[in-house]
Amino acid sequence: MSATEDKKNFESIWDDLTEGNPAEDQTPRPQMSIGGGDKITMELPIMAIKDMVIYPSTFFPLVISHAQTIHLIDDVVSGSRTFAFVAIKPSVGPVSRPDGHLDEIDDTSNGVSESPDVISGIVSIEPEIKPTDLYEYGCRVEIVKMIKFLEDNVRLLLQGMERVKIEGIVERTPYLKAKISVAKETMEQTPELEALMHTASNLFMNIISQLPHLPIEELRLSMMNINSPLTMCYFIASNMNFPIEEKQKILEIDSIKDKLERMIRLLNREVEVLQISGRIQSEVKEEVTKVQREHILREQMRIIQRELGEDDPMKSEVNKLRSQLAEAKLSAEAKKAAEDELNRLSRIHPSSAEYSVSRTYLDWLINLPWNISTEDNLDIDRAAKILDEDHYGLEKVKERILEYLAVRKLKQDMKGPILCFVGPPGVGKTSLGKSIARALGRKFVRFSLGGIRDEAEIRGHRRTYVGALPGRIIQWLRKGGSKNPVFMLDEIDKIGVDFRGDPSSALLEVLDPEQNNSFSDHYLEVSFDLSAVMFITTANIIDTILPALRDRMEVLELPGYIAEEKLKIAQDHLILKQLKEHGLEANELKFEPELIHKIIKDYTREAGVRNLEREIATVCRKVAKHKASQGLYVAFNPPSADNIEDFLGPVKYFSEIAARVPEQGVATGMVWTPIGGDIVFVESTKMKGNNNLILTGHLGDVMKESARAALTFIRSKSKKFKIPEISFKDYDIHIHVPAGAIPKDGPSAGITIAISLISLFINKRVKNNIAMTGEITLSGKILPVGGIKEKVIAARRAGLDTIILPKHNQKDLKEIPEHIRQGLRFELIDTIEDAVKIAIL
Numbered sequence: 001m002s003a004t005e006d007k008k009n010f011e012s013i014w015d016d017l018t019e020g021n022p023a024e025d026q027t028p029r030p031q032m033s034i035g036g037g038d039k040i041t042m043e044l045p046i047m048a049i050k051d052m053v054i055y056p057s058t059f060f061p062l063v064i065s066h067a068q069t070i071h072l073i074d075d076v077v078s079g080s081r082t083f084a085f086v087a088i089k090p091s092v093g094p095v096s097r098p099d100g101h102l103d104e105i106d107d108t109s110n111g112v113s114e115s116p117d118v119i120s121g122i123v124s125i126e127p128e129i130k131p132t133d134l135y136e137y138g139c140r141v142e143i144v145k146m147i148k149f150l151e152d153n154v155r156l157l158l159q160g161m162e163r164v165k166i167e168g169i170v171e172r173t174p175y176l177k178a179k180i181s182v183a184k185e186t187m188e189q190t191p192e193l194e195a196l197m198h199t200a201s202n203l204f205m206n207i208i209s210q211l212p213h214l215p216i217e218e219l220r221l222s223m224m225n226i227n228s229p230l231t232m233c234y235f236i237a238s239n240m241n242f243p244i245e246e247k248q249k250i251l252e253i254d255s256i257k258d259k260l261e262r263m264i265r266l267l268n269r270e271v272e273v274l275q276i277s278g279r280i281q282s283e284v285k286e287e288v289t290k291v292q293r294e295h296i297l298r299e300q301m302r303i304i305q306r307e308l309g310e311d312d313p314m315k316s317e318v319n320k321l322r323s324q325l326a327e328a329k330l331s332a333e334a335k336k337a338a339e340d341e342l343n344r345l346s347r348i349h350p351s352s353a354e355y356s357v358s359r360t361y362l363d364w365l366i367n368l369p370w371n372i373s374t375e376d377n378l379d380i381d382r383a384a385k386i387l388d389e390d391h392y393g394l395e396k397v398k399e400r401i402l403e404y405l406a407v408r409k410l411k412q413d414m415k416g417p418i419l420c421f422v423g424p425p426g427v428g429k430t431s432l433g434k435s436i437a438r439a440l441g442r443k444f445v446r447f448s449l450g451g452i453r454d455e456a457e458i459r460g461h462r463r464t465y466v467g468a469l470p471g472r473i474i475q476w477l478r479k480g481g482s483k484n485p486v487f488m489l490d491e492i493d494k495i496g497v498d499f500r501g502d503p504s505s506a507l508l509e510v511l512d513p514e515q516n517n518s519f520s521d522h523y524l525e526v527s528f529d530l531s532a533v534m535f536i537t538t539a540n541i542i543d544t545i546l547p548a549l550r551d552r553m554e555v556l557e558l559p560g561y562i563a564e565e566k567l568k569i570a571q572d573h574l575i576l577k578q579l580k581e582h583g584l585e586a587n588e589l590k591f592e593p594e595l596i597h598k599i600i601k602d603y604t605r606e607a608g609v610r611n612l613e614r615e616i617a618t619v620c621r622k623v624a625k626h627k628a629s630q631g632l633y634v635a636f637n638p639p640s641a642d643n644i645e646d647f648l649g650p651v652k653y654f655s656e657i658a659a660r661v662p663e664q665g666v667a668t669g670m671v672w673t674p675i676g677g678d679i680v681f682v683e684s685t686k687m688k689g690n691n692n693l694i695l696t697g698h699l700g701d702v703m704k705e706s707a708r709a710a711l712t713f714i715r716s717k718s719k720k721f722k723i724p725e726i727s728f729k730d731y732d733i734h735i736h737v738p739a740g741a742i743p744k745d746g747p748s749a750g751i752t753i754a755i756s757l758i759s760l761f762i763n764k765r766v767k768n769n770i771a772m773t774g775e776i777t778l779s780g781k782i783l784p785v786g787g788i789k790e791k792v793i794a795a796r797r798a799g800l801d802t803i804i805l806p807k808h809n810q811k812d813l814k815e816i817p818e819h820i821r822q823g824l825r826f827e828l829i830d831t832i833e834d835a836v837k838i839a840i841l
Contacts, residue, residue: 795824
């Protein structure tokens, strides 16, 4: 587009500026004389602008009302009618405007700029603006027309002439004046340049076609009439709302080809932004249209139903909820909350997201067993029979349940007990809970706490969260359909803790009989009475349970089983269960006692009976396979103690006790583990060396300290035990505990280590039928230890008949059932000297 055509386009803007105003100034415009040479220089006033870059070959109107700037314009009009426009760098703070206010910085960085009718906020250099705040390149402009309305208001029509560069400041007052040079752009006419022009033109047309508020046809015609690549570049840049830094960069680039390449990158970015914006608007419009359509259809359906005399579905649902609420036996607090929520629901449109939230909340309130309970069967004889049918042994637990029934029979409003079954895996803790529920005639619900780390799993989420639900306690009570079930909280010792809270702390209210009559779930926000629930928790280890939580529970320990008990459990329960599950009759497969005992001894090593049941199931599967394929009476050799390896494979476990003979430096100890008791061997030997103590077998720090204490005691009493001093000075002592892959720790092996060392030094053997446990002190005292019941059971299981215990552990023997103690000899000692007399041959 030529400068003449461009000027015509701005005449309409100028007419708007001058309409109804004094006549324009017709002062003749003198032509500037610019010196010749390769570098054209001149001295011109500088007008500093903010957030705007002016390009050559463009026209723009301007309103001036600042006295200092008007003085600059008066001087320019009386002279060459030209001055330099230079942009202020964005890093400079707000500048005083002509009207005294702070200049506002436009933060819009994308899109096409709209040509304003009046451009304001343009100021001359103020004293606070330094020359270093200006860009180096600007544009020389010429005043085409000027009108003065009042002494303090001047309107101008300006034309950009050419790109200039500030060479140096020559004056600072009354306004900035600088020496400038004309900075001509460089251009090499090539096919690539024509391609860049074509690309830039298409991108610009694409952008303006997506912005209906712009004069699209006028801009399109202007673009069609532009032949100069430089003019096109400046035209597009002046009509795009690029960031000020990008506009200035386009002005500063010397090569027209580089200008167009940078312009195309900016235009591509604008096209991408417009596409994303269009997609977002389309999605929003579709969603709005969908909601409007649903609303219209619902209103039409409501009108049709009204004309047909049918009930409004929304009203029908609210009325149905009201009738359910009237029938439900809610507490007074819950009923008030439900009525308030129902009234709120009746005012919410079904299409609203709040409707489903409110509806779900009412469902939970109405369907909870607020006053629904089962009647306890208080027949003590019947309960005892059921407990005996389901479980062998466990007399202490059974006695506690029968005591509860007896008290309930005498006092109807008794609160439910909080029991904690502690014992190794496979001893029947979970199944015992089911038997208790059957004996009482109550519903049974079970919730595993293993791995729970979020407090909301117990107390629920507040309804402000999306997808909120009550906690597991309330959920399982609803599934159980009763307010007084037997509620088993399994694996309470395996609760975790993280940033979402501590579930153990949340259970404090649940498992406290003094508080759980008003349990508050975050979702319900009303109290629920848990006092009638019989809570039973299970754990393998009690030490990991929160002390405050442990204090709220009555702990009942379930010890492991000995071989005789496992035999009885297999005969009475496990075999019958597996025969039924595998489709076999009792006369088709018989397990003789010798066979069961061999499976227990050679194929299992556990405190419970879980692995024993698996091995029995394996035998049943193989028999079932033979029956299904060939029939039981065709070349079938039933399982027995002699051929059990044909069914279960090679023997898995060997008895070290059976293979052991009395040896020098080898003693048998008893240990406690989370899965029950076990036995270990402590082996000692000596070799030529420098009085070093070597400890192996994956020992913990406490066990290592016990070994050092035992050795120190023996050295201090060497004369008493008739041990030569040379045995310590010229030898290294090596203590090893076999099964080196298994970590071992604790003080209870102190007596075993001491007996092993004494046997080594005095060259006498330790009896192989004796097991021992106890902590040793430097004075030779034997201190009491824990886990006596589990340790004694392990010794009995291993076939040992004599057990050495600290004297202060005598009280723990009362906790061991009589049938386990039968055949065992207990030696209670105070000092290591007593143990030496009993254990060493």
